[in-house]
Amino acid sequence: MAELTKKSIGGLLARQGILVAFVLFMIGFAIANERFLAVDNVFGVIRSSAILGVMALGVTFVVIGGNLDLSVGSMMSFSTIVVLDLHDKIGPTMAIPAMFAMTLCLGAFIGFLVGYLKLNSLIVTLGMLSAIHGLTLTYSGGKNMDIADKEGTWFSVFGQGSVAGIPVPIVMFVVLAIILSIILTRTPFGRKVYAVGGNGTAATFSGIPRARVVFMTYMISAFCVATAGLIQASRSLGSQNTVGQGMELEVLAAVILGGASLLGGSGTVFKTVIGVLILGFIQNGLLLVGLEFYVQYVVTWVIIILAVWLDIAAKRGRLLSPIA
Amino acid sequence: MKSVTKAALVCTTAMIGSAAAAETYTIGITQNNVGVDSYQTTYEKAFIAAAEANADVEVVVLDAGGDVARQIAQMEDLIQQEVDAIIIWPTNGEAVIPAVRKAHQADIPVVVTNSNIAEAGFDFVASFSGPDNITQGIRSAEIMCDKFKEMGIENEAKVVHITGQPGYTTAIERAKGFNDRLPEVCPNVEQIDQQPGDWNREKSQQVMEAFLVKYDDIDGVYAGDDNMGVGALNAAKAAGREGIIFVGATNFAVGYEAMAAGEYWGSIYQSPVDDAEAALKTAIDLLNGEELPFLNYFDTPKITQDNMDEFTKPVF
Numbered sequence: 001m002a003e004l005t006k007k008s009i010g011g012l013l014a015r016q017g018i019l020v021a022f023v024l025f026m027i028g029f030a031i032a033n034e035r036f037l038a039v040d041n042v043f044g045v046i047r048s049s050a051i052l053g054v055m056a057l058g059v060t061f062v063v064i065g066g067n068l069d070l071s072v073g074s075m076m077s078f079s080t081i082v083v084l085d086l087h088d089k090i091g092p093t094m095a096i097p098a099m100f101a102m103t104l105c106l107g108a109f110i111g112f113l114v115g116y117l118k119l120n121s122l123i124v125t126l127g128m129l130s131a132i133h134g135l136t137l138t139y140s141g142g143k144n145m146d147i148a149d150k151e152g153t154w155f156s157v158f159g160q161g162s163v164a165g166i167p168v169p170i171v172m173f174v175v176l177a178i179i180l181s182i183i184l185t186r187t188p189f190g191r192k193v194y195a196v197g198g199n200g201t202a203a204t205f206s207g208i209p210r211a212r213v214v215f216m217t218y219m220i221s222a223f224c225v226a227t228a229g230l231i232q233a234s235r236s237l238g239s240q241n242t243v244g245q246g247m248e249l250e251v252l253a254a255v256i257l258g259g260a261s262l263l264g265g266s267g268t269v270f271k272t273v274i275g276v277l278i279l280g281f282i283q284n285g286l287l288l289v290g291l292e293f294y295v296q297y298v299v300t301w302v303i304i305i306l307a308v309w310l311d312i313a314a315k316r317g318r319l320l321s322p323i324a
Numbered sequence: 325m326k327s328v329t330k331a332a333l334v335c336t337t338a339m340i341g342s343a344a345a346a347e348t349y350t351i352g353i354t355q356n357n358v359g360v361d362s363y364q365t366t367y368e369k370a371f372i373a374a375a376e377a378n379a380d381v382e383v384v385v386l387d388a389g390g391d392v393a394r395q396i397a398q399m400e401d402l403i404q405q406e407v408d409a410i411i412i413w414p415t416n417g418e419a420v421i422p423a424v425r426k427a428h429q430a431d432i433p434v435v436v437t438n439s440n441i442a443e444a445g446f447d448f449v450a451s452f453s454g455p456d457n458i459t460q461g462i463r464s465a466e467i468m469c470d471k472f473k474e475m476g477i478e479n480e481a482k483v484v485h486i487t488g489q490p491g492y493t494t495a496i497e498r499a500k501g502f503n504d505r506l507p508e509v510c511p512n513v514e515q516i517d518q519q520p521g522d523w524n525r526e527k528s529q530q531v532m533e534a535f536l537v538k539y540d541d542i543d544g545v546y547a548g549d550d551n552m553g554v555g556a557l558n559a560a561k562a563a564g565r566e567g568i569i570f571v572g573a574t575n576f577a578v579g580y581e582a583m584a585a586g587e588y589w590g591s592i593y594q595s596p597v598d599d600a601e602a603a604l605k606t607a608i609d610l611l612n613g614e615e616l617p618f619l620n621y622f623d624t625p626k627i628t629q630d631n632m633d634e635f636t637k638p639v640f
Contacts, residue, residue, distance in 0.1 A: 041537040048530045142359040146578055236525055236558055238578055287534035293520050
């Protein structure tokens with residue numbers, strides 16, 4: 001019996017090493033500052049993380065499918081600027097679907113280049129990173145975008161509203177995570193994503209239309225980016241052109257921290273969520289502890305490495321694993 | 325591409341112009357990155373308008389698009405064209421120094437506009453025209469302190485400070501001006517925390533959210549620009565914390581609107597039009613042989629809810 005318990009704890013550690021690491025950090029920060037686990041702080045952090053989180057959900061699909069998406073940051077700037085601009089021109093009811101359509105077009109374009117022209121996703125999305133940035137600047141004429149009537153618009157509900165006491169961005173993040181998790185684990189399409197990323201040749205021989213699956217992963221990513229842009233725009237009702245700049249790397253960090261392999265074929269939505277929360281709570285925890293910000297960059301790195309190491313060590317069942 | 329065509333056009337006009345009237349000065353300008361933000365876009369328009377209004381000046385307007393290499397090439401082009409003076413808005417304070425030296429050696433006076441180059445290049449610069457960021461920080465501290473005195477809390481008020489991106493001269497100078505001046509005018513006001521908001525509204529909002537959790541008592545927020553100040557204001561509004569005095573710098577349209585709504589106390593008014601006109605005037609004055617201080621600042625006045633009627637709403 002004792003044997004069984006030990007085994008099951010070991011098994012849990014091996015499967016959920018990143019979760020264990022996350023809990024350890026939470027305890028550490030909670031000891032350092034008692035306000036860390038206050039309800040309003042926890043809600044605050046998850047709400048701020050929701051934007052990054054929603055983007056990371058989509059990128060999880062792309063990464064599991066064996067590709068990368070470095071364009072999500074500038075695509076999010078694009079969505080935010082477009083929806084803010086259209087809000088005053090055609091009203092929020094029309095602006096939101098229009099923005100989603102435009103963002104999905106960008107996703108379709110990337111999906112076409114990577115899926116059907118078989119171009120390297122790193123190159124394609126790195127190029128799109130600056131191309132979409134240029135598009136955003138051209139669209140906005142270099143100006144910041146602001147909604148004129150900030151008090152009188154219902155558009156603020158996505159970023160600032162709450163449902164039963166829970167901020168709407170958190171609700172959207174959770175609902176989207178659940179839907180995407182079901183798609184990934186409970187549908188034929190989800191299994192095809194794993195198959196394409198895990199072993200493309202085998203997937204082809206199994207009759208899986210690889211190009212279409214890859215195309216769809218980029219469409220999902222673009223949909224998530226559009227949702228993130230919507231939350232971002234609604235949260236501040238105004239934005240700089242560069243609002244998403246650099247977020248592509250944070251998103252990738254969260255996805256990889258969650259344990260998705262950059263080589264494709266592995267990762268889950270749940271673990272990506274944990275990765276997102278780790279990044280969010282580290283940033284918040286360091287602010288609350290009051291470390292000087294130059295130190296924060298270093299500490300952030302240390303914590304990420306520790307988390308990844310704990311995760312890997314739990315999987316291998318030992319702390320040291322030299323290359324041999 | 326558009327600005328290149330425009331530049332070529334202006335350049336042709338300039339040559340025809342100088343053939344017609346020998347008294348005319350030709351002044352070249354290479355800007356940092358027009359079109360990336362409204363400040364720079366407005367600056368360029370104002371610069372061209374000011375030059376057109378002055379019959380004695382022809383200008384060659386170039387834009388480096390944020391690219392150091394392109395800016396250096398543009399400097400060389402301007403030297404080749406033998407313009408009378410060059411105005412540069414540096415893309416990088418260090419990397420452009422050799423190009424500035426080259427112009428200096430060719431006896432073309434160089435005016436640096438908006439953000440100065442690194443000190444190693446000062447010998448080759450005729451004059452710097454731009455805002456004085458240390459004074460801006462000082463003035464923000466004074467605005468904050470005056471408001472505390474008016475409220476009668478100058479002996480117990482607590483302030484948090486959100487700075488611009490670490491490493492940026494503007495961020496460092498404004499923070500220094502504020503941090504040095506606040507204890508002088510309000511010795512009992514305590515600055516309880518300082519963190520960077522990276523010139524980013526969203527980042528600043530997150531930093532402020534953490535401050536609000538960490539400190540029950542915050543009376544004032546100083547942000548390195550209004551964009552970050554409004555981010556902090558959004559955080560305070562979302563948390564339902566009222567009565568906090570927000571002071572920023574570089575008055576943005578959003579900051580101006582928040583002031584009009586009575587939510588944001590004050591800022592520093594820095595007009596891209598003044599910036600552009602000051603740069604052109606500095607160059608003309610130099611060519612007319614006038615003595616100018618090396619650091620030729622244009623005025624960036626205090627703006628608060630009390631005197632905002634005297635200022636037009638910023639376009640950016």
